[in-house]
Amino acid sequence: MDPQFWHEKWQMQQIGFHQPQVNPFLIRFWPELGMAANSKIFVPLCGKSLDMCYLAEQGHQVQGCELSQTAIEQFFEENQLPFQVESKHQHQFFSADQIELIQGDIFTIDLSETADIRGFYDRAALIAWPETMRQQYATTLAKLIPANVSGLLITLDYPQDTLKGPPFAVSQEWIEQYLAPYFEVTLLCCEDVLAENPRFVNKQVPWLNEAAYRLTRKV
Ligand SMILES: C[S@@+](CC[C@H](N)C(=O)[O-])C[C@H]1O[C@@H](n2cnc3c(N)ncnc32)[C@H](O)[C@@H]1O
Numbered sequence: 001m002d003p004q005f006w007h008e009k010w011q012m013q014q015i016g017f018h019q020p021q022v023n024p025f026l027i028r029f030w031p032e033l034g035m036a037a038n039s040k041i042f043v044p045l046c047g048k049s050l051d052m053c054y055l056a057e058q059g060h061q062v063q064g065c066e067l068s069q070t071a072i073e074q075f076f077e078e079n080q081l082p083f084q085v086e087s088k089h090q091h092q093f094f095s096a097d098q099i100e101l102i103q104g105d106i107f108t109i110d111l112s113e114t115a116d117i118r119g120f121y122d123r124a125a126l127i128a129w130p131e132t133m134r135q136q137y138a139t140t141l142a143k144l145i146p147a148n149v150s151g152l153l154i155t156l157d158y159p160q161d162t163l164k165g166p167p168f169a170v171s172q173e174w175i176e177q178y179l180a181p182y183f184e185v186t187l188l189c190c191e192d193v194l195a196e197n198p199r200f201v202n203k204q205v206p207w208l209n210e211a212a213y214r215l216t217r218k219v
Helices: 003-011 024-033 051-057 069-078 131-144 172-178 198-202
Strands: 040-044 061-066 084-088 091-095 099-103 119-123 150-157 183-192 209-217
Touching: 003 069, 024 051, 024 119, 024 150, 024 183, 024 209, 040 051, 040 131, 051 061, 051 119, 061 069, 069 091, 069 099, 131 172, 150 172, 172 183
Parallel strands: 040 061, 040 119, 061 099, 119 150
Antiparallel strands: 084 091, 091 099, 150 209, 183 209
């Protein structure tokens, strides 16, 4: 998935991944992370997710990263948040009260930007990448997350040969192989969500599991 793919999706507003409500797993499992209210939370590949509003409502400072300027502008406009824009290196920083969105490629973010985060939230970021890029993303995420910082990861898994991604299937075995070298991994839950996903039902995907993991960056 090169940047052009995503720019076109946003331009044509083909954003089936965007949820019109806060992710239920976020509401269910975020409190278990015990994050202090004013912690800074990193949201990679954030889109215009309302999950960032939920995190801000918990008292957190939210720092998102998103390739598409359209997504970022829509986020602030749709949530009626006045914002300011500042350019730094090759990125633009859009900021409102508790929310700062870095517009640009996650692979080129300076590590100093996330040095003070206290948590992170990945929904539809890891599963947005095909296999080879997913491994690069895992390495980049590990670099951006400081030691001892925890986060919530939400994934989907299904038989990959039944549907062309994104979203791409990510199994528990994949997480064990590619994320466990960097993170302590705890599976919080795994549920069958096929019935709530008509796109998968229509394509006759036989099963679809959504899982939530707690990840803590190893020292
Ligand atoms: C599947 S969407 C998920 C968005 C959001 N997490 C959500 O739950 O709605 C993936 C997002 O990642 C963005 N993206 C893709 N490649 C990126 C990159 N290299 N750096 C930053 N953002 C990227 C896309 O523009 C898209 O908005």
